[in-house]
Amino acid sequence: MNFEEFKNCGLRRSLDILSGKWKPLILSCLFEEDKVRFVELxxxxxxxxxxxxxxxxxxxxxxxxxxxxxxxxxxxxVYYTLTDRARKLGPILNALHNWGNDLNP
Amino acid sequence: MNFEEFKNCGLRRSLDILSGKWKPLILSCLFEEDKVRFVELxxxxxxxxxxxxxxxxxxxxxxxxxxxxxxxxxxxxVYYTLTDRARKLGPILNALHNWGNDLNP
Structure with a gap:
């Protein structure tokens, strides 16, 4: 694999987008509440x-x-809401959440 | 949500484990080849x-x-291989990979 292929690898791109200390929590909130104001978040x-x-x-x-x-x-x-692209992630993030919960503390 | 709940959130823990510049690629290799030597990797x-x-x-x-x-x-x-816990991630990572590939470059 060369560097260009590496950069374009779908898994790498997905994880890159989702990685960030507060992003899992932001996404959880938005999947729960549809649209959320900055201060509520x-x-x-x-x-x-x-x-x-x-x-x-x-x-x-x-x-x-x-x-x-x-x-x-x-x-x-100002509100924040998920895009259609993000909504497709719903079942995937749910599965990841369950997998994470099955880990030992 | 308090800090303890945040730390234990399954999605946060999963993404924390999977985040790392080379980890997506390491996982892809190991899902493809079952067991891999360090130098091959x-x-x-x-x-x-x-x-x-x-x-x-x-x-x-x-x-x-x-x-x-x-x-x-x-x-x-020295070989590396996936654990049973990681193998459960297979379908999830596959879905994430496809989602990432559907993004615009």
Whole structure:
């Protein structure tokens, strides 16, 4: 395998997108609640700064996993929701979650 | 969710185990070939030092994903193979691989 093939390997790309300290938790929240406001999401995370959470959300947005929706109310509201591409991950992440739960502590 | 629950979240634990630059490729090789010698594995990786490869293998071994088998021939041989726990990941990693391949380049 050369470096180009390595970069394009599907498994490598998937894991690269999903890896990040808070990403599993962000995804769990969004699969549970459909659309979530930034502050709600932040409250569900233990010990994470708003700056770090924003960065992880931005990476997920760039990878077309979540969508940022601005609603021009007063005050304006920002929601996050999963993209169609991410929804296809549902059963896979569920299986990974169960596999992880079967591990010894 | 408190920090203890976060640490024990199955999805977080799974992704934590699988995340690592060379781990997807190591797993792909081992799912293809059943048991592989260190040098064979190393030759299949592009641009990785033996030191880094050893470290990633050691982490996978500590997480009970791969098993290191020493055969006391002369010269002695070292093989790596997947554990039963890892084999259960087969269909999941396959689905992740396909999902990753469907992404735009």
């Amino acid at each position: 932040w409250r569900q995370m233990p010990r994470v700064s708003k700056k770090v959470l924003s960065e992880q959300l931005k990476q997920l947005e760039e990878n077309d996993i979540i969508q940022r929706i601005e609603v021009y109310n007063f005050p304006p509201e | 190393w030759r299949q990786m592009p641009r990785v030092s033996k030191k880094v490869l050893s470290e990633q293998l050691k982490q996978l071994e500590e997480n009970d994903i791969i098993q290191r088998i020493e055969v006391y021939n002369f010269p002695p041989e």
